[in-house]
Amino acid sequence: SLLYYFGMLTISGMHEGKTKLTIPNIVVQEQLYTYLLSTYNDADLSFSSYEKSELSSQLAYRGDWKAYFGYIADCLKRYASQRDKQKGEFFVHGFTLAMTAQNRFYRPISEQDTQAGYVDIFLCPLLDIYPDMKHSYIVELKYAKYKDPETCVEELRQEAIVQVNRYADTDAGGIVYHGRYIEIAERARMNWLRGHFAAPGDVGFVVRALAVRYLVPLRLGDDFIVESEIVKRGAASLDIEQKFVKDGSVCAIINLTAAYIGGDMRPKRIPEELLAAVE
Numbered sequence: 001s002l003l004y005y006f007g008m009l010t011i012s013g014m015h016e017g018k019t020k021l022t023i024p025n026i027v028v029q030e031q032l033y034t035y036l037l038s039t040y041n042d043a044d045l046s047f048s049s050y051e052k053s054e055l056s057s058q059l060a061y062r063g064d065w066k067a068y069f070g071y072i073a074d075c076l077k078r079y080a081s082q083r084d085k086q087k088g089e090f091f092v093h094g095f096t097l098a099m100t101a102q103n104r105f106y107r108p109i110s111e112q113d114t115q116a117g118y119v120d121i122f123l124c125p126l127l128d129i130y131p132d133m134k135h136s137y138i139v140e141l142k143y144a145k146y147k148d149p150e151t152c153v154e155e156l157r158q159e160a161i162v163q164v165n166r167y168a169d170t171d172a173g174g175i176v177y178h179g180r181y182i183e184i185a186e187r188a189r190m191n192w193l194r195g196h197f198a199a200p201g202d203v204g205f206v207v208r209a210l211a212v213r214y215l216v217p218l219r220l221g222d223d224f225i226v227e228s229e230i231v232k233r234g235a236a237s238l239d240i241e242q243k244f245v246k247d248g249s250v251c252a253i254i255n256l257t258a259a260y261i262g263g264d265m266r267p268k269r270i271p272e273e274l275l276a277a278v279e
Contacts, residue, residue, distance in 0.1 A: 055068045060135060096121060105130055106136070140160040140167075181212060207257070207258055207259075211255050216246075226243070226245075227242065238270070239256070239257050241253065
């Protein structure tokens with residue numbers, strides 16, 4: 001209404017049931033164009049579409065995420081106003097979502113599109129168009145104020161890493177994938193056997209047989225422990241039972257046989273010093 005009052009716009013009819021406003025003449029058009037261009041240049045709002053396209057391609061095919069998200073961070077710092085910064089995490093989320101929406105290789109899905117509490121942004125690869133893509137991404141955003149110390153930023157970064165690792169272990173409903181139990185049990189077993197896995201020159205313990213019983217599903221954010229116990233000892237093998245325990249309840253049980261392999265890739269009697277260390 002102010003532009004109309006000053007004669008910068010005029011009513012020229014109707015368009016789809018709405019009043020149509022147009023620039024009345026060439027002089028006003030040049031004035032508006034000069035003003036917009038000057039404001040655009042003063043704010044340094046320009047960007048290289050070629051650079052952005054190359055970063056998008058490297059993100060999809062080479063897994064170079066640091067350069068791509070570094071570019072988004074630089075744009076955020078350059079374009080954000082003081083009022084934008086006051087909106088905090090909501091502005092960061094919206095800005096990142098808008099920038100990734102311009103990436104031709106992905107369809108960004110916000111947490112509102114999946115379910116509350118899930119990953120902030122999932123970059124869903126458009127494999128029907130680019131079937132040879134090699135990478136997809138989940139993005140967990142953390143907001144720190146400009147005055148926050150580096151220790152605070154590092155704490156937020158570590159918190160995000162833990163959350164992302166948990167997302168990788170669960171489906172969209174927050175249920176831990178059945179196959180992840182085996183991987184988690186393997187990590188627990190390696191920590192248990194750390195430093196006592198093999199004698200010099202031997203291959204060490206390898207899994208010969210494994211069975212899993214799923215009792216109660218684990219969910220995203222659950223705290224649990226893995227209890228590992230030798231239930232049977234053989235000359236060249238161990239029968240191990242691992243229990244996933246949450247709040248005193250057993251959620252899953254893994255029973256496996258680990259054979260001890262020597263340097264010639266054949267079964268070998270387990271050295272007594274290793275048995276003494278793990279029992």
